[in-house]
Amino acid sequence: MSLEQLRGKLFYQGVLLGAVALLTSAALALAARVTEADIKAAEAADLKQSLTQVLPGEYDNDLLKDTVTLPGTEGDVLVYRARRAGKVEAVVYRMIGHGYAGALVCVMGVSREGKILGVRVIKHAETPGLGDKIEPAKSNWIHSFEDKWLGEPPLEKWGVKKDGGVFDQFAGATITPRGVVKAVKGGLEFFGQNRAALLDEAAAEGATK
């Protein structure tokens, strides 16, 4: 039987589809195995880079390994702790805000004293040219949070100027900065509620005894 005749048989077509599926999934499985370690390393480097942006200064522990998960207002929050000589000096965690076009994923670093070390919006879908001034490459706005805490400005002033707060809004885009301010405020409240757990006070006391 020639190849031509064989190709018309239902049986041949089934075997052909099966063989193609088998070969391609084998290729994919192989590729997944070969690239797995490199992809993990690249993603860890990415994460570390985004964390250290909001964490100035020197720390002596491996941030990515020293984590604690605590319940927040919108699901669990994974917190990375930066230590010096075993003492937690700062914590970094993610807060989700609500912007004009979906979620604003912010990371914020907070010092032991509850002051903001830095904030970055790492993922958003705001309008280019209007709402994207929350990116440090486009505007300095995101740096206006640095050194702020829940007493400076006072609690009721934690909003954009339009709402009677102290933070600037952008021309043509109020919803975006409002979302970020709200997320950061929520982050500081989260810090206040969980201070002892975040700073690992139990372990620190144990160490001094």
Add this chain to the structure above:
Amino acid sequence: MSGNYGRISRDGLWDNNIVFAQILGMCPTMAVTSSATNGLGMGLATTAVLLASNAIISAVRDLISPDVRIPVYIVLIATLVTLVDVSLNAWAHDLYKVLGLYIALIVANCAVLGRAEAFAAKVGVGEAAMDGLMMGLGFTFALTLIGGIREVLGAGTLFANAHLLLGPAFAFLETTVIPHYKGYLLMILPPGGFMVLGFLLAGRRVIESRRAARAQLVAAEAVAS
């Protein structure tokens, strides 16, 4: 034979260009061409997929039953795209962060399936690979052109972030065409893509009709003399 390859090159780059003549692959075209660098990166990734899919499909064309060819092509193309996706993620991670979202869109680029069906399944491996390469380069040219125009009009820069795509040696490509430009938002948003493409298509029609008129004139003169 060399004339054949010349024909294939002309077809891919201009006469039968995926974007300007076939008007295929509009989804990635509109999605990524907000800057020249993005257009170039997407074009090169698509070229790699087109070259590989054309060559593989041509090599196994005698084994494939016509009745089940489409699922076979789609599985092959999807596999190739996934391979490009994971290798970029692992070994060119900075580029992946820029393009990653769009790589999967190559599967949805009907031009890849179109070339497999219309060309690669009927000719030898050499010609099929050449066709894949040239169609890919034509697509790259179109995307980079649209991206460049949108970027200059929309942001006042050209090839911004090229070093992420091509390595630090190519940082010299990054130019600011219009300094202190406030940007023209419409060009970066999807409508700008459609407008730029529309003007380019019109421009191509003008060039083609002038060329046809000239050819007719030459033919008429030849007959008259």
